[in-house]
Amino acid sequence: MTELAEVTERDLPPSPPQALARVAPDADTTAGPHDVDMATIVELCKRRGLIFQSSEIYGGLRGAWDFGPLGAALKDNVKAAWKRAMVQLRDDVVALDAAILMHPRVWEASGHVEGFTDPLVECTSCNRRYRADQMESNKAGDPYCPECGGKEFTEPRAFNLMFRTFVGPTEDTSSQVWMRPETAQAMFVDFAHVQLTSRQKVPFGIAQVGKSFRNEITPKNFIFRVREFEQMEMEFFVRPGADEAWHDYWIAERWDWYIGLGMRPENLRIRPHGTAELSHYAKATVDVEYRFPFAWSELEGIANRTDFDLRRHAQFSGKDLSYYEQERDERYVPYVIEPAAGVERSALAFLVDSYREETATAASGKEERRTVLRLHHALAPIKVAVLPLSRNDKLVPTAREVNDLLKPRLVTQYDDAGSIGKRYRRQDEVGTPFCVTVDFQTVEEDRAVTVRDRDSMSQDRVAIEQLPRYLADRLDLFT
């Protein structure tokens, strides 16, 4: 290909990126003291039906988790916030929802068949298998088997993390396909079609949210590392030479997304990959790391994938995946910047980050201990709880009326079980921003309700007719 004209302003991102908390590739990963430990989060999630073991009645399936009503809502909210920021609010990113099963050659071109492996070792005493690079070590620094204490292991062998299955009734190599281990490849394979039909010009991106599967050797830390998960990935195609500026731009954008959703900046950091850690396709990668209770760990990877993927797919498919730029009468293969986040990891980080155990003064003046998820309103599974003071026949019709009034606008929960204090605690625990209480004064005197704010615990008396407006003014739902 002939040399390209120089990169100019129109190829570059709009504003210079801000300075972020960057650490060295080999930075210490020790988390230090935390507000909450993992056992507490796991217990809360199970007790409130947010997240629990898959197939639990059969003893569970390792590395697979089910999201109950509130967990599913939390996940939906994370995905909606991502799609809003990455697609809806931008003119330069379009969405894709590609099939999970793809032509098997995709994974040969991408390098996954050959190289998507982890080093697997087996304890020679109890045959338990481990990832060689994530072994537990004793005080002397020697790896040991946490199951039986054994210190002898087989030589590491490359274990491919892709799940395989078959299309159609025959189970032979000609019908073998892979469960996608990342959503990214569809954006490369569909690049030319999407670019043409959406009439986007470079620089532009294709974004996708969807399931990915990895046969992780050691799934661990609750929903942090699992075998079936969802990714939120965006491939941003840029002119070669403009890639480094766009890489910096997307690192800053993704940082802002987490902070905008209430994540505490002191629990986030940017860690560039060292040379040995870089994937085969990447010129540079940073991880956005979160201070999980177990360690600083990857929340999201942001990679400069160069033109590797488009070139490989062009080579393997025989189709032209270059881009023609009319203004300069030039043809080139775009470089790609990829912010790749996990839905489960994000949800876990938001849960951990918002968790508080507090001593608070209730409206009665009494000091009370409470657990509260100070989730951003946009992420909270329930936005408003409607609570009749009791199940008294006088209160129930009005409480139902209030719930029916709010339901078309907001996700509500009607709860009349237990004391009002207990019900407040229940809603605090799952992060519901507002509780609306219907009492005798409501039905006998003023047709007004008490609205309690989750964070300040302050209470306002609001006329039922004014309630939708009152809540709309206070709920930060990005609408």
Ligand code: GAP
């Ligand atoms: N397309 C690039 C890619 O897939 P990755 O760093 O392997 O990069 C991106 O994955 C994100 O997907 C990770 O930062 C993480 O949030 C999520 N992810 C990857 N493997 C996961 C697993 N086994 N369980 C849960 N989330 C995972």
